[in-house]
Amino acid sequence: MNQLLKLSYEQISDQQMIDLRSQKEFQRGHLQGALNLTPRNLLKYGKHFLSKDQEIVLIVAKENFQELPALVEEAEAAGIENISAYLLAEDIPESNLEKIQTIPAADFMTLEGNYRLLDLRHPDEITRPAPEKHLVNIPIEELPENYSQLDLNLNVYTLCGSGGRATAAASYLKKQGYQPIVIEGGMGAVEAFNKGL
Template sequence: MKKIFYEDINNQQLVDVRTQHGYQEGHIKNSLNLNPSNFKTYATYYLDVNQPVIFIVASEDEAQLAELSGVAGELGFTQNNGYLLIEEVPEENLQTTETTPAEDFLNKSDDFILLDVRHPDEITRPAPEKNLVNIPFEDLVNDYQSLDTSKQIFTLCGSGNRSTAAASFLESKGLNPKVIEGGMKAIQEIGK
């Protein structure tokens, strides 16, 4: 896989495969956060297989690139894919994803949307019902326009991986979502 430099990015699809926390702390605008396990499951929902993909990784994760390249090939991504090291991106070109602790979210009294991106079949821990909208992550690419963008959107999943991925997608559409740190696991631990 060819190494790409930040200056060489033009219209490629950017997929940041770092952890949710790495992505939240600083990412390239309009990049989609799909970690290696999520990439195989969700890439074809969000990406055009006929367009090149650039994987954004941290230098310590370069070893994952061979496997990612193989998975991309299996999924039908045939363009010249490449990778970019996040450490080589100028800091002024990075943005952060807002997060909120689960306890702070549970104490909210103003109006908002709680976007649960888990598939209904996997929900074993029900989300808080106040202002709850369930759009499974695989459907969000088509259904996000049904969200009331005048309200703050909080994304939620089981642990925070897909809610960060959902936030990355919503950010690329001009929205300003916040990720609930730790997902339903954290909410359940608070005991509300």
């Protein structure tokens, strides 16, 4: 692990922070401004969200830190070449953790009022249509170019197949000044609600 520098919390400044932990861990508490991209999503969508001109710091749970060298190698092969350091999630003071707001699918389905439902799935993969009320479809890889079409004054509920991309998008939108809310369980949970399960 020679090429990656281990940072302490105090060394964090204006780097691009990528939190590699699962959506649930991220939702429970994360560093302000961090983007939640699991290793798989980092490789698939990272280049759409990350600047080539700014250092990237990976936030990882202590138990997964051994996986970093292989991930950095894969990221470089995918064109993400500016990963310089890592920070253990356990080293972030609890008082500095933020949470991402979530809502159970059943509660979302009974919402009244004005809001935006942001479906992050690609049109080609949509086999289970999202609820149509206040719906906007922006595939996650197109979010950085298109998020400004969302109204800053409305709650934005994020939705995908199971919640991973919805959490990633929520972390990005929060950094842009929005108040995103992740629909727990994604379309699977919405569909289960519709079927009365």
